Amino acid sequence: MEAFIRVDQYNFIKRQVQNIVNAQSTSNDHRVRSTIKSMAFERVCALFPDMTAEQEHILKQIPEIDDKEKADQFLIPLKQYVIPFAYTEQRIAKLFPKVKKLKVPKEKDLDLQEICYLSWTDYSTNQKFIVINANGKPIGLHGSFDSSRQKGICVICNGFEEVGLFLTKKKGEVQGTYSKKGNYICRDSEVCNHNIVSLDPLQRFTDLLK
Numbered sequence: 001m002e003a004f005i006r007v008d009q010y011n012f013i014k015r016q017v018q019n020i021v022n023a024q025s026t027s028n029d030h031r032v033r034s035t036i037k038s039m040a041f042e043r044v045c046a047l048f049p050d051m052t053a054e055q056e057h058i059l060k061q062i063p064e065i066d067d068k069e070k071a072d073q074f075l076i077p078l079k080q081y082v083i084p085f086a087y088t089e090q091r092i093a094k095l096f097p098k099v100k101k102l103k104v105p106k107e108k109d110l111d112l113q114e115i116c117y118l119s120w121t122d123y124s125t126n127q128k129f130i131v132i133n134a135n136g137k138p139i140g141l142h143g144s145f146d147s148s149r150q151k152g153i154c155v156i157c158n159g160f161e162e163v164g165l166f167l168t169k170k171k172g173e174v175q176g177t178y179s180k181k182g183n184y185i186c187r188d189s190e191v192c193n194h195n196i197v198s199l200d201p202l203q204r205f206t207d208l209l210k
C-alpha cells in the first residue's frame, strides 16, 4: 500500500492515541474511556474523507488500543505509510540562488518522515532557512533569526516553546526600499515539526512572508 499519511496527520494520530492511553490510566469510568476511544477514531477518520478499505482496516485498530505497548505496536508500523518530505539537496539549493556558501542539511541527517517543513540556521550569519512544500512545489524563505532564548508561542506549531523572531526582508515598491516582516517561531525545528498537527498555521505563515 502506498503512503497516505502526511507528517502532520501522523502527529495528529499520535496525539489522539496518547489521549486514549492517558484516559485508560486516569479514568476508572468505562464509559468515559470508550467515549474517548471512539472520539479519537472519529477525529482520525475525518482526516481521510476518501479513505480506502485498506486504509480503514489499519486505522480501525485505534479503538483497540488501551496501553502504551499497544500504542507503540500501532504507531511504529504506521510510520511506513507516512509520506516523506520531498527532498534533494539540489532542489533545495535552487531556492536560494543568491545566498553564498549555502549549507543545505544532508539527507542522511534528516528523517524525512518527520518533516512538515525543513529548516536550518546558519549561526555564522544568524540566518534561518525554511523550505515548505506547498502543493508539490517547494517554497524557500530565509531571513534573520534572533536567537536570544525566550519562551513563547510559535506561530507554526502553536506550541509553547523556545522561540526566536524570524524576520524576512522584502523589496518595497519604491526602488531601494525594504519592508520587514516577521514572526516568532521555534528555535528548534525538530521540536516544531513534532508539534505540528495541522498545516494551516504553516500555510498562513508562508502566505504572510513569501
Ligand SMILES: [Zn+2]
Residues within 6 Å of the ligand: 154, 155, 156, 157, 158, 159, 161, 185, 186, 191, 192, 193, 195
Ligand atoms: Zn514551533
